[in-house]
Amino acid sequence: MRILLILFLLFTSLSSAQSIYPTDYFRSPLDITLVAAGTFGELRSNHFHSGMDLKTQQRQGLNVYGTADGYVSRIKVSHFGYGKALYITHPNGYTTVYGHLQSFSKEIEAYVKKHQYEEESFEIQLFPNSEELLVEKGQIVAYSGNTGGSGGPHLHYEIRDNEERPINPLLFGLDIKDSTKPIITEVYAYPIGPDAHINKSKIKQKLRLIDNKDGSYSVENIEAYGKIGFAIATIDRQDLAANKNGVYNIQTRYNGDLCFELDFKRFSFSETKHLNRLIDYDLYKTKKQRLQKLFIEANNPLSIYNNNSNDGYIEVEDSTSSVYKVRVSDIENNDAWLQINIKGLKSNDVLPLEDNTTPHYIYQSQDEVLSEGRVKVNISSNTFYDDFFIEFKVEKDTLTLHKDIIPARKYFDISYDLNGYKTEDASKVYIARLVGWNDYPLYSNTKRKEGILTTSTKTLGKYALATDTIAPTITPKNFSKGKWLSKYRFLKIKIEDKGSGISNYRATLNGKWILTEYDYKTKTLTYDFNDAVSTETKNNLKLIVTDNVGNNSTFETMFYRK
Ligand SMILES: [Zn+2]
Numbered sequence: 001m002r003i004l005l006i007l008f009l010l011f012t013s014l015s016s017a018q019s020i021y022p023t024d025y026f027r028s029p030l031d032i033t034l035v036a037a038g039t040f041g042e043l044r045s046n047h048f049h050s051g052m053d054l055k056t057q058q059r060q061g062l063n064v065y066g067t068a069d070g071y072v073s074r075i076k077v078s079h080f081g082y083g084k085a086l087y088i089t090h091p092n093g094y095t096t097v098y099g100h101l102q103s104f105s106k107e108i109e110a111y112v113k114k115h116q117y118e119e120e121s122f123e124i125q126l127f128p129n130s131e132e133l134l135v136e137k138g139q140i141v142a143y144s145g146n147t148g149g150s151g152g153p154h155l156h157y158e159i160r161d162n163e164e165r166p167i168n169p170l171l172f173g174l175d176i177k178d179s180t181k182p183i184i185t186e187v188y189a190y191p192i193g194p195d196a197h198i199n200k201s202k203i204k205q206k207l208r209l210i211d212n213k214d215g216s217y218s219v220e221n222i223e224a225y226g227k228i229g230f231a232i233a234t235i236d237r238q239d240l241a242a243n244k245n246g247v248y249n250i251q252t253r254y255n256g257d258l259c260f261e262l263d264f265k266r267f268s269f270s271e272t273k274h275l276n277r278l279i280d281y282d283l284y285k286t287k288k289q290r291l292q293k294l295f296i297e298a299n300n301p302l303s304i305y306n307n308n309s310n311d312g313y314i315e316v317e318d319s320t321s322s323v324y325k326v327r328v329s330d331i332e333n334n335d336a337w338l339q340i341n342i343k344g345l346k347s348n349d350v351l352p353l354e355d356n357t358t359p360h361y362i363y364q365s366q367d368e369v370l371s372e373g374r375v376k377v378n379i380s381s382n383t384f385y386d387d388f389f390i391e392f393k394v395e396k397d398t399l400t401l402h403k404d405i406i407p408a409r410k411y412f413d414i415s416y417d418l419n420g421y422k423t424e425d426a427s428k429v430y431i432a433r434l435v436g437w438n439d440y441p442l443y444s445n446t447k448r449k450e451g452i453l454t455t456s457t458k459t460l461g462k463y464a465l466a467t468d469t470i471a472p473t474i475t476p477k478n479f480s481k482g483k484w485l486s487k488y489r490f491l492k493i494k495i496e497d498k499g500s501g502i503s504n505y506r507a508t509l510n511g512k513w514i515l516t517e518y519d520y521k522t523k524t525l526t527y528d529f530n531d532a533v534s535t536e537t538k539n540n541l542k543l544i545v546t547d548n549v550g551n552n553s554t555f556e557t558m559f560y561r562k
């Protein structure tokens with residue numbers, strides 16, 4: 001009877017969840033077989049993926065279609081993020097988003113360029129009104145590309161509700177073949193309670209995973225006592241590609257009772273950074289493994305959880321035997337199961353936690369100031385999720401502020417007082433985060449005020465002062481001075497800066513501003529002669545590039561064109 005009831009509840013919750021969204025309203029944004037390079041909710045760096053990444057046959061320039069009637073409500077062009085992105089709002093209240101575009105359709109492209117020339121900026125954000133750029137279902141609105149933070153040609157496709165919350169596009173009937181089960185790749189067990197232990201240890205344990213090759217997994221039996229929790233690394237593949245994508249749903253059961261569930265139906269952008277509370281951030285940073293914790297700690301505002309008893313933790317009693325199961329599924333209900341047999345055994349001979357005490361303790365609910373010499377760190381309340389002992393050390397100009405193994409949910413400030421600092425030119429000094437095995441100084445966005453440099457960051461680790469006295473370099477890629485360029489469609493120029501990096505650039509042709517598109521991946525500026533800024537035969541091109549501490553380079557050349 002009980003099983004029937006559970007089945008009934010499960011069935012009704014599944015069917016009602018899936019029927020909220022219209023499944024035949026939106027067509028496909030592409031006219032090729034859809035292959036997923038990324039799924040909704042997939043774990044990315046500091047965020048959940050908010051749409052589907054659709055493969056474009058390793059090519060750019062594929063037709064991108066408006067997936068339903070509506071109007072263009074927003075256009076954003078940026079160096080990073082979605083690159084060139086289009087937002088279409090539909091009469092049913094949903095908005096579809098198309099990202100990493102190569103270009104827009106003719107009408108939209110002309111609209112964007114007009115505003116780019118008016119504002120003299122490649123990066124732009126526009127909010128056309130509901131009459132300006134109307135779209136019919138199936139109309140070509142753009143061409144697919146690889147712009148912004150995209151690591152290869154693809155279309156990022158998103159569906160948002162009227163509160164700007166992204167929803168899993170697969171709930172709207174987007175057709176992606178998937179009969180492939182998710183796979184589980186790692187399992188960890190965490191002693192949580194003060195007297196809890198697992199395999200005679202208070203330290204989290206990596207469990208040896210046994211893959212039974214039929215979608216079921218087990219681990220070697222464990223001995224445990226007290227309040228404990230688990231975490232898994234898991235991925236899903238679709239049928240037509242080998243890409244490791246995210247899963248849709250994870251459930252856990254303790255002795256048959258559902259005790260934890262999360263799913264990727266919908267989230268809001270304000271919570272996406274709390275991905276770092278879901279994953280074991282330390283393991284991600286130290287071992288590049290994204291373990292999803294199957295329990296909910298304090299200060300976790302994520303809305304992806306349901307059906308939780310005891311926040312996903314289990315209480316193991318002495319002299320018992322129990323079974324913990326994890327079910328991972330994709331949206332087509334292909335699933336994988338993991339079984340963990342637990343022998344309850346209270347041990348008096350337990351390996352204690354490592355001593356990680358330092359002289360500085362962070363209470364997550366309080367403001368904290370750490371300072372030594374010319375360095376000051378300002379941490380406001382609720383910057384971190386937990387209280388912890390922080391490592392704080394200043395040697396000459398190098399600050400060691402713990403390690404990047406604890407996530408921050410807000411920015412904190414690091415400042416350096418440059419008064420009395422001996423250097424050739426204090427205006428060329430910036431704050432750098434030291435990264436990698438060789439402590440490479442990476443520019444950290446630095447503000448200066450009255451001899452004090454400040455950077456706002458969310459990343460713990462090493463920081464130091466660095467100096468950049470070298471101006472950017474400017475190199476024409478496809479032309480040289482004094483040449484006839486009548487047959488050229490594009491001018492391409494490489495710009496680079498060692499040290500602080502490029503802050504801005506400005507190109508003019510015969511004194512008039514020209515639009516140059518900047519692709520940071522190839523460090524290239526591109527001007528399109530179709531913009532027809534000049535009708536002269538003899539043309540003077542001038543380009544000024546400035547780095548983040550104000551060094552600048554000016555490049556001037558001339559060419560002919562008729
Ligand atoms: Zn994407």
